[in-house]
Amino acid sequence: MTPVRKKRLLLILALVAGVGVAATLVLQAFNQNMMFYYAPKEVKAGNAPANHDFRVGGLVVKGTVKRDPNNLDVHFDITDMTETVTVKYTGILPDLFREGQGIIARGRLLPSGVIEAAEVLAKHDENYMPPEVAASLPQKPASEAK
Amino acid sequence: MNSNASHVNSVAMKNPGFFTRWFHRMASPVWFYQISGKLLPWLWVLFAVLLVTGLYGGLVTAPADYQQGDSFRIIYVHVPAAWMSMFVYMVMAVSGAIALIWRMKLAEMVMVSCAPIGAGFTFIALVTGSLWGKPMWGAWWVWDARLTAELILLFLYLGVIGLYSAIEDKRMASRAVAILALVGIVNIPIIHYSVEWWNTLHQGATVTKFDKPSIHIDMLIPLLLMAGAFKVFFAISLLLRTRNELLERELPRQWVKQLVEEKDG
Numbered sequence: 001m002t003p004v005r006k007k008r009l010l011l012i013l014a015l016v017a018g019v020g021v022a023a024t025l026v027l028q029a030f031n032q033n034m035m036f037y038y039a040p041k042e043v044k045a046g047n048a049p050a051n052h053d054f055r056v057g058g059l060v061v062k063g064t065v066k067r068d069p070n071n072l073d074v075h076f077d078i079t080d081m082t083e084t085v086t087v088k089y090t091g092i093l094p095d096l097f098r099e100g101q102g103i104i105a106r107g108r109l110l111p112s113g114v115i116e117a118a119e120v121l122a123k124h125d126e127n128y129m130p131p132e133v134a135a136s137l138p139q140k141p142a143s144e145a146k
Numbered sequence: 147m148n149s150n151a152s153h154v155n156s157v158a159m160k161n162p163g164f165f166t167r168w169f170h171r172m173a174s175p176v177w178f179y180q181i182s183g184k185l186l187p188w189l190w191v192l193f194a195v196l197l198v199t200g201l202y203g204g205l206v207t208a209p210a211d212y213q214q215g216d217s218f219r220i221i222y223v224h225v226p227a228a229w230m231s232m233f234v235y236m237v238m239a240v241s242g243a244i245a246l247i248w249r250m251k252l253a254e255m256v257m258v259s260c261a262p263i264g265a266g267f268t269f270i271a272l273v274t275g276s277l278w279g280k281p282m283w284g285a286w287w288v289w290d291a292r293l294t295a296e297l298i299l300l301f302l303y304l305g306v307i308g309l310y311s312a313i314e315d316k317r318m319a320s321r322a323v324a325i326l327a328l329v330g331i332v333n334i335p336i337i338h339y340s341v342e343w344w345n346t347l348h349q350g351a352t353v354t355k356f357d358k359p360s361i362h363i364d365m366l367i368p369l370l371l372m373a374g375a376f377k378v379f380f381a382i383s384l385l386l387r388t389r390n391e392l393l394e395r396e397l398p399r400q401w402v403k404q405l406v407e408e409k410d411g
Binding site for chain 1: 209210211212213214218221243246247248281282283284285288289290291325328329331332336343344345346347349350351352360361362364365
């Protein structure tokens with residue numbers, strides 16, 4: 001490699017490294033805003049914004065889904081395996097919503113500590129398998145709580 | 147990079163090794179044009195085989211998912227397109243670096259030929275992801291880190307295309323585009339790791355991680371076949387586009403004139 005080319009190569013490496021450092025610093029500064037949702041633990045600790053909408057994500061706790069027979073109101077608890085919060089929602093839930101499923105709710109925190117959700121999204125995990133294989137597995141571990 | 151290496155290099159200049167010879171021959175437009183012309187039919191055959199087996203495996207033989215049923219089959223388009231959107235960017239940026247360092251015309255042409263293809267793959271990944279997101283997540287689009295970073299990738303590709311068209315002198319345009327492409331490379335690790343670094347609605351990596359892939363083998367094989375098909379398709383379109391760009395830029399040259407005469411005659 002000629003000296004001129006070597007210099008150009010070093011300049012390019014410096015450029016990429018510089019941009020990389022800048023991007024890292026920016027992302028660090030915005031870290032909290034890059035989070036799509038809060039965990040119930042953070043909500044319980046009072047880290048969630050009180051005066052505007054935010055998202056909370058966790059697993060739907062088994063046996064806590066209560067639907068109102070007369071309208072579309074539904075109550076359920078979500079957990080991150082440490083803390084649990086109750087979510088109240090009116091509307092149609094996504095197909096993947098069920099007990100034990102990871103979901104993300106957007107809404108605001110009521111003074112009672114219940115989250116009134118305006119939107120509920122289902123989060124699916126990165127595992128793909130046929131139903132027979134899924135049935136033969138032991139009950140799902142907590143790894144899904146991410 | 148050290149003095150020892152440059153000594154080896156200067157020796158290699160006098161008596162070039164296989165790699166150096168290959169590298170410099172690659173830079174010759176005539177040679178590239180001939181060899182790519184011979185390669186293309188084979189690539190088409192390989193693409194057809196991979197695509198047919200991959201689609202058959204994905205749509206027919208692969209079992210339905212335990213959670214998502216048959217809807218998961220969109221993975222066979224979405225995931226290869228998303229992988230390629232990042233892979234094409236890497237090819238573009240590396241070609242850009244080669245173009246900047248060695249001032250190699252062919253690398254410039256490869257770089258600019260990558261942009262529309264990469265933009266296409268990114269667009270497909272975004273659209274299929276949206277179609278997948280509505281029934282599964284309950285939303286066409288969310289501003290989580292993965293989706294946003296992928297959208298920025300699309301804008302980067304469009305920026306490359308726009309910048310290249312905006313500058314008349316194509317050699318100067320290529321240099322400007324190469325710098326843009328190299329700056330944008332910072333987005334690639336952000337896309338890949340966004341699902342690990344932050345809480346996102348998008349799930350984590352299934353295949354591209356050091357652990358065992360978390361997908362059943364019967365579902366994985368068609369996915370890899372489709373990924374291969376997409377990769378070969380990229381090679382085909384890249385060669386075709388680069389050949390086009392080459393003829394356009396080398397139009398006044400003798401060998402292009404000869405080629406045209408042969409075709410006409």
